[in-house]
Amino acid sequence: MESVSAKKIETEVKGGLQMGVSMKFTDLDQYLFGQGTNYEVYKKLGAHPTTYRRKKGVYFAVWAPNAQSVSVIGEFNDWEEEANPMEKVGPIGVYEVFVPGAKIGQLYKFFIVGAHGEKLYKADPYANEAELRPGTASRITDITDYKWKDATWIKNREKFDEQVEPMAIYEVHPGSWKKHPQSEENEKGFYNYREFAHALAAYVKEMGYTHVELMGIAEHPFDGSWGYQVTGYYAPTSRYGTPEDFAYLVNKLHRNKIGVILDWVPAHFPKDAHGLADFDGEALFEYPDPRMGEHPEWGTKVFNYAKSEVKGFLITNALYWIKEFHVDGLRVDAVASMLYLDYGRKDGEWVQNRYGGNTNLDAIEFFKHFNSVIRGTYPGIMTIAEESTAWPNVTGKIGSDSLGFTFKWNMGWMHDFLEYMKLDPYFRKYNHTKMNFAMVYAYSENYMLVLSHDEVVHLKCSMIEKMPGSYEDKFKNLMAGYAFMTGHPGKKLLFMGQDFGQHREWSEKRELDWFLLDKEPNRHLQTFVKELLHLYKNNKCLYEYDCYPEGFEWINADDGDRSIFSFVRHSESGKSNMLFIINFTPVERPDYRVGTTCRRKHTLVLSSDDKKFGGTGKRRPKEYKPAKKECDGRKYSFRYKLPAYGVAVFKF
Numbered sequence: 001m002e003s004v005s006a007k008k009i010e011t012e013v014k015g016g017l018q019m020g021v022s023m024k025f026t027d028l029d030q031y032l033f034g035q036g037t038n039y040e041v042y043k044k045l046g047a048h049p050t051t052y053r054r055k056k057g058v059y060f061a062v063w064a065p066n067a068q069s070v071s072v073i074g075e076f077n078d079w080e081e082e083a084n085p086m087e088k089v090g091p092i093g094v095y096e097v098f099v100p101g102a103k104i105g106q107l108y109k110f111f112i113v114g115a116h117g118e119k120l121y122k123a124d125p126y127a128n129e130a131e132l133r134p135g136t137a138s139r140i141t142d143i144t145d146y147k148w149k150d151a152t153w154i155k156n157r158e159k160f161d162e163q164v165e166p167m168a169i170y171e172v173h174p175g176s177w178k179k180h181p182q183s184e185e186n187e188k189g190f191y192n193y194r195e196f197a198h199a200l201a202a203y204v205k206e207m208g209y210t211h212v213e214l215m216g217i218a219e220h221p222f223d224g225s226w227g228y229q230v231t232g233y234y235a236p237t238s239r240y241g242t243p244e245d246f247a248y249l250v251n252k253l254h255r256n257k258i259g260v261i262l263d264w265v266p267a268h269f270p271k272d273a274h275g276l277a278d279f280d281g282e283a284l285f286e287y288p289d290p291r292m293g294e295h296p297e298w299g300t301k302v303f304n305y306a307k308s309e310v311k312g313f314l315i316t317n318a319l320y321w322i323k324e325f326h327v328d329g330l331r332v333d334a335v336a337s338m339l340y341l342d343y344g345r346k347d348g349e350w351v352q353n354r355y356g357g358n359t360n361l362d363a364i365e366f367f368k369h370f371n372s373v374i375r376g377t378y379p380g381i382m383t384i385a386e387e388s389t390a391w392p393n394v395t396g397k398i399g400s401d402s403l404g405f406t407f408k409w410n411m412g413w414m415h416d417f418l419e420y421m422k423l424d425p426y427f428r429k430y431n432h433t434k435m436n437f438a439m440v441y442a443y444s445e446n447y448m449l450v451l452s453h454d455e456v457v458h459l460k461c462s463m464i465e466k467m468p469g470s471y472e473d474k475f476k477n478l479m480a481g482y483a484f485m486t487g488h489p490g491k492k493l494l495f496m497g498q499d500f501g502q503h504r505e506w507s508e509k510r511e512l513d514w515f516l517l518d519k520e521p522n523r524h525l526q527t528f529v530k531e532l533l534h535l536y537k538n539n540k541c542l543y544e545y546d547c548y549p550e551g552f553e554w555i556n557a558d559d560g561d562r563s564i565f566s567f568v569r570h571s572e573s574g575k576s577n578m579l580f581i582i583n584f585t586p587v588e589r590p591d592y593r594v595g596t597t598c599r600r601k602h603t604l605v606l607s608s609d610d611k612k613f614g615g616t617g618k619r620r621p622k623e624y625k626p627a628k629k630e631c632d633g634r635k636y637s638f639r640y641k642l643p644a645y646g647v648a649v650f651k652f
Helices: 006-012 027-035 151-157 193-207 243-255 308-325 335-339 361-377 411-422 425-431 433-440 471-487 514-518 520-537
Strands: 046-052 055-063 069-074 087-089 094-100 107-113 119-122 168-172 211-214 232-236 259-264 329-332 382-385 407-409 447-451 491-495 552-559 564-569 578-583 593-596 602-607 636-639 647-651
Touching: 027 094, 027 308, 046 094, 055 107, 069 094, 151 243, 168 193, 168 520, 193 243, 193 520, 232 243, 232 308, 243 259, 243 308, 259 308, 308 361, 335 361, 361 382, 411 425, 411 433, 411 447, 411 471, 433 552, 471 520, 471 564, 471 578, 471 647, 514 520, 520 602, 552 593, 564 593, 578 593
Parallel strands: 168 211, 168 491, 211 259, 259 329, 329 382, 382 407, 407 447, 447 491
Antiparallel strands: 046 055, 055 094, 069 107, 087 094, 107 119, 552 564, 564 578, 578 647, 593 636, 602 647
16 A cells, blocks of 8 residues: 655645644654653644545654654555555654555554664554554544533533542442453453443442542553553553543543543553563663663563653643543552652662662652643643652642642551551550541641552452451441541542442452342441432531641540540531541440530431441430530530440531
């Protein structure tokens, strides 16, 4: 099949690409790409259906500066290596060609003769669709045809102030949330993005979550990586359908007033032969020195954050998901591994920075640049750092000393919380500070409280199985823990299955054990979590002051002997505040007295002893009038019969 040279394209093309740009990688494109600021370069690089001389075909372009030669091979030329050679345009190292007759849906790769004469068959780094694994080719597609119907959501998003709005996130792995029976046509039983959209939107809306966080959307070759070993950064995985199907999913969630956050992986990429590693025979996307360019623990490559083109590749990719697929936020994976040069490395396996330290100065500047572009360009878009160390100023205003993220995962809180919850209740009194310590640093960053997928795999046990005691006690423990999490400052995230007490550890190979909802304890837990989520979402005091000390007040943080916590969440108006009382032992406290901040009537709005949550259902007053009697260092107090593992929430 005859191809058209770059020179002819430049002089003779009429019109432009369907994505709204003219064919030809221009001098301006090259300059901006070299600066790392060509933020729409994905509209040039990759494969783009277009028309030239009244002939329909596809314009291909790829960056391979160290290659001896590049051609495009695919179903349109029977994978012949010499059929469609590409021409190098300019000094930046971009190759391009127009192939008449190439069509949407056809598979292709770039055939690269590398710097040392090696033959490389590479998937397109900018492809918008990929072949279903185990195939490794890219697929020609057009992502511009989808008709979005979420304009109202997008408009409202611009006014979204994440610090003062509720955020309860449902983390979900699309391939294992629900499955169809396996068949020849669908060997893994995957839901298509579209049917997943309807089922997920209905569940999330009913439960009361505000956002979903989707794992494993960018194309990846190995199911067991859960999407954290990416080979196709610009391609929604073909496991669940086409890019248009994925757009349908986001659109559906938005029309149900549910935000969409993607897991995003700029920290590392796999060594698969068709991927980014040694792309043109040299270290192109990764650091050339393996002491910087490889993660020994993970067996992966590390992006070269010092190279402008690579920084541009990643930042443009983030913008791509926001602009082309309307996502509302990115959870950035493994931030700590990017910040520290010695992360996961032994002595002699890493290189100091120019000041003799262990921090990656390139990565620091990358994050500042990344957040300034993303958050500066798109108000309401969130960037969330999975950062597990005490690195200062992860979150904060753009242009300050901070890295500029919107939120940081509170890994310290998560660790302490889980360690406490796993304890036999008798020993909790000796570990009381594990639950209140997070408030010491709660306002040092904008935090998100997370109980993620990482905590229910690799022999760590499911959330319900971490709990001590009898079968019944496990559920009561978890209810108490979730209530504490709901009342604690910080946005919330639960991984799928945790809200109904999934017993088995999560595996990407099977769907959640939804049949457990036939059992009363699991239904009771799900109902309780649903109640907590709606309570959280519908009461400003539980979220609008998350980032301000005025929003939280301990009533008694030190009742270790009884393992009871009591605290107040304050609203900005001073009205409709909430008092939480949580008993973390199986000991009933019929004579319990709690201090409070005023004499106003306290209305019981949530009791774990209700029958719908598996409690006794004993009748108890709905309203409590504090008396002028000192308790917990407060002038006013009232009595409440606190059940074993009891949770009580009052509004006043």
